[in-house]
Amino acid sequence: MIRVGQGFDVHQLVEGRPCIIGGVTIPYEKGLLGHSDADVLLHALTDAILGALGLGDIGRHFPDNDPAFKDADSLKLLEQVWEMAKEKGYRLGNADCTIIAQKPKMAPYIPEMTAIIAKALHAEPEQVNVKATTTEQLGFTGRGEGVAAQSVVCLIQGMLSS
Numbered sequence: 167m168i169r170v171g172q173g174f175d176v177h178q179l180v181e182g183r184p185c186i187i188g189g190v191t192i193p194y195e196k197g198l199l200g201h202s203d204a205d206v207l208l209h210a211l212t213d214a215i216l217g218a219l220g221l222g223d224i225g226r227h228f229p230d231n232d233p234a235f236k237d238a239d240s241l242k243l244l245e246q247v248w249e250m251a252k253e254k255g256y257r258l259g260n261a262d263c264t265i266i267a268q269k270p271k272m273a274p275y276i277p278e279m280t281a282i283i284a285k286a287l288h289a290e291p292e293q294v295n296v297k298a299t300t301t302e303q304l305g306f307t308g309r310g311e312g313v314a315a316q317s318v319v320c321l322i323q324g325m326l327s328s
């Protein structure tokens with residue numbers, strides 16, 4: 167069986183917070199605001215996996231009013247969700263992710279993000295694609311007020327016949 171899921175998330179960019187995206191701490195004058203570490207890319211990916219599994223969304227599993235998730239490491243949350251996928255017998259087909267941000271420049275950090283995500287999903291880096299786009303200075307991302315991310319995953323259960 168093949169299942170697909172998609173996820174989307176947004177976090178505000180503010181001063182005095184670290185800028186953690188895809189598990190990488192990016193040097194930047196602002197960071198992402200959230201109850202957790204606000205890793206917008208990992209949240210979108212986690213939601214995509216939960217969507218593929220038919221298990222709702224990240225807030226259902228890790229509520230944003232639960233002190234247990236204050237400053238939570240989103241990579242750990244992703245790993246927990248991946249355990250759910252594994253328990254149901256799924257492996258990753260592929261994941262495709264887009265970061266939507268005017269700044270900072272993501273390109274230098276994308277190989278590390280890809281490696282971190284592939285490791286968390288027990289997959290090869292070739293199965294994970296991370297890309298970035300600006301919105302040409304339009305909208306809240308274009309004004310640098312926030313960062314958005316979206317993700318699509320394909321999960322495979324059992325053997326595929328050729």
Ligand SMILES: Nc1ccn([C@@H]2O[C@H](COP(=O)(O)O)[C@@H](O)[C@H]2O)c(=O)n1
Pocket residue numbers: 266267268269270271272273274297298299300301302
């Ligand atoms: N925050 C970002 C945004 C974009 N990139 C890279 O720049 C390329 C051009 O972006 P456009 O929005 O003008 O199409 C894009 O393809 C990314 O490779 C980036 O690194 N960080």
Ligand SMILES: C[C@@]1(CO)OP(=O)(O)OP(=O)(O)OC[C@H]1O
Pocket residue numbers: 175176199200201202203204205209224225226228229230231235238243
């Ligand atoms: C993981 C959580 C936990 O508080 O992180 P937040 O930083 O609140 O981020 P958001 O994407 O708004 O919702 C997901 C939450 O469940």
